[in-house]
Amino acid sequence: MSIQQPCDSLWRASAPAASELMPLEQELDVDVAIVGGGFTGLSAALHLAKFGLSVALVEASEIGYGGSGRNVGLANAGLWLEPDDLDRQLGKEAGKTLYDALAVAPDYVYGLVEEYGIQCEATRNGTLHCGVGKAGLAQLQRRCEQMQQRGAPVTLLDAPEAQARIGSKKFNSALFDPRAGTIQPLGYARGLAHAALKEGAQLFDQSPVENVLPEGDRWLVKTARGSVKADKVVLATNAYGEYGVKQQARKFVPIFYSQLATQPLPQDVLDVILPNKEGCWDTCTVMSSFRLDQQGRLVFGGMGGEKHYHASWATQRVKELWPVLEKVSWEYSWTGKIAYSEDHLPHCQQLQRGLYSVAGYSGRGIGPGTIMGKELAQWFAGKRDALSAPMTTLRDIPLREVKRMFYEVGAHTYHVGQRTHVLD
Template sequence: MTQSPCRSLWRDSAPAAPDLPSLQGHHQVEVVIVGGGFTGLSTALHLAKEGVSVAVVEANEIGFGGSGRNVGLVNAGVWLEPDSLDKTLGNVAGRRMYDALAVAPDYVFDLIAEYDIACEATRHGTLHASVGKSGLAQLQRRCQQMQERGAPVSLLSDQEAKQRIGSNKFNAALFDPRAGTIQPLAYVRGLARAALQEGANIFEQSPVTAIEKSHNAWRVCSELGAIQADKVILATNAYCQHGVANQASKFVPIAYSQLASKPLTEQQLAQILPNKEGVWDTCTVMSSFRLDQAGRLIFGGMGAEGRALSNWASQRVVEIFPILEKVEWEFCWTGNIAYSADHLPHCQQLQQGLLSISGYSGRGIGPGTVLGAELADWVMGKRDELSVPTSTLKDIPFREIQRLFYELGAQTYHLGQQAHALS
């Protein structure tokens, strides 16, 4: 097995980013958005499309955070099972969120078509693959609950899953035809171009140093410039700076790493994911895999990049797909997931005119795009409520200890799986 180089496939293969300035001097707009990811850019695009003056301020480059580092699965809904969503939020609020995010893939793929975003968009569905009796029971519950709510999902048998995935390591798979895959960094850059086309302002390499309230207006400051606005939206998710409205304490940041192989052979591609679905499994320490349009296998798992994860990934991929025999990784990269206490996104009104949205818990492409459109309507007074909770979040106790627990747990799992395979 080969130790992978620390280099992102998405950065290597995405179309060039738009040439964006840093924030310098003084500006005035109606809305400032801090964070250039799915949510921030979707909000900016939908506001600008309606003639609202808006500016996005990004600390690094567009898509630097989780939006440009994820596996690229465009799924419907959230992590929670639908019944658990209703139990957490109540039947009315739970159904409102479920219905809004059930159509999230439509939002994503419609925007891609409308603005001709080149991002390897492939809408062949996704497969949630079960491992063991508990995994099968989970998928059976999910399938029933989703079908009761009108979702066009189906539970594939072990033989059907084997044919669709190209592996006998899973005893069932929940197929969702609404979903698909994208090159996420290319999608983020495409959203930025679309927002610019509609008249938004976007500033890169401009870390926010202060957010201040002055009379009835807000002032967002960087080292070399400032923007005055009526409203400010914090859309930084897992990359929130501790000094900005103290939002980093509301979630636990968890690392999720991915590796990409060299392009597979025609013989391997005929067997492995022949329909090009994206896959993730039911294991407690989840892993995911998919193909890109060049035929590379992209495999992801919880934990920071390093030898333990790379060795485990090499071993696990060959277990799933024996036809590979061995794997040579060309790329690896890591992104942070923002886990909220209830695994749901929340939009908080911190003060009048100051909003914060975060907590996608690993599912940000569809929800981030949808909630950007909803935030735009909410800001313009076109809707009274969002499809996500707007209650103020409490600080997560022992946040750093929880982060270390997840990280050490993932490392222990990876090392344990390797030792088991060698015994």
């Protein structure tokens, strides 16, 4: 397999055109101001406008610039945590509330796609959590049992069926979830922006927030050339909290995740690799993900931001998984950031009266971000009494930078070790 000089993101290259927005250059007065144009902020803006509240969203760069436009594009149900772990962390009642809300997240995501005609390569053929080794199989067995106890229509595939569905003999099992699927994530983010504008929300890009200040019993969100006065403010920057809300960045560990995409694969290869086009990720400690886009490109990703080592490792790993891909070249390469909280749960925080933050999806932003944005809007509009995610106060993560480096060095070491193992 040869590596051509990678360029930009596949998602940027293939997404439908973005809405034509302008920087904020005036003084606005609205019910709710939102900082961040990703899934959470866009969903909140869309639903707030739909409920009749005035809303202005400001984005530092462009819509979907952060993790929302850079992720794998798996529209999953539920959370990263195993369901029993969720109950232990929150208690059974609160755990069930959050689990139930996110179990139907794919239904809601694909419902919005249909309602607003969002062009995002929506493919709902399920996902496969792919088992590696005895520990991986044991993990999938636990997850399957716990999810089935909660009514999830998941199935644990044995080695022959998993290998046939994945097209690789390197996996001993797979947990199939038919509720889930894949999307083109930047296309989805841009589609949410189109929908929010249609409902009457005001969106502004290229408008980094310089400060968020209390002003009497209200709030003032200031950018270089404008401001938004609002009753409530939602900070929805997730792992990209450096843009005007740096204090929030201290609450999460940012993890880099890199992806590469091949050229479109020939049909005889597509008949073997993921013939049903499920989205996949594995049970390895340093997780990998893989899926196809609608043009037949293989999109392969893993933790870590070191592009040279990541590309070399991915090349060798793909050759090991699918020998038929030996002559395929990478066409795109890009990196994003994931916000990991210490408990791997999303957190809604009321920082001060009227000032809220939602972040910490730990790599599961599509469904949870969409749901959390909708619930915030319902709450502000008086349509629900509380959010599904508990309101919490997060402390600063001690040794945050050390922990970030631990993940990065661990991913780098794993990639180099795996590459050496394959070459040997």
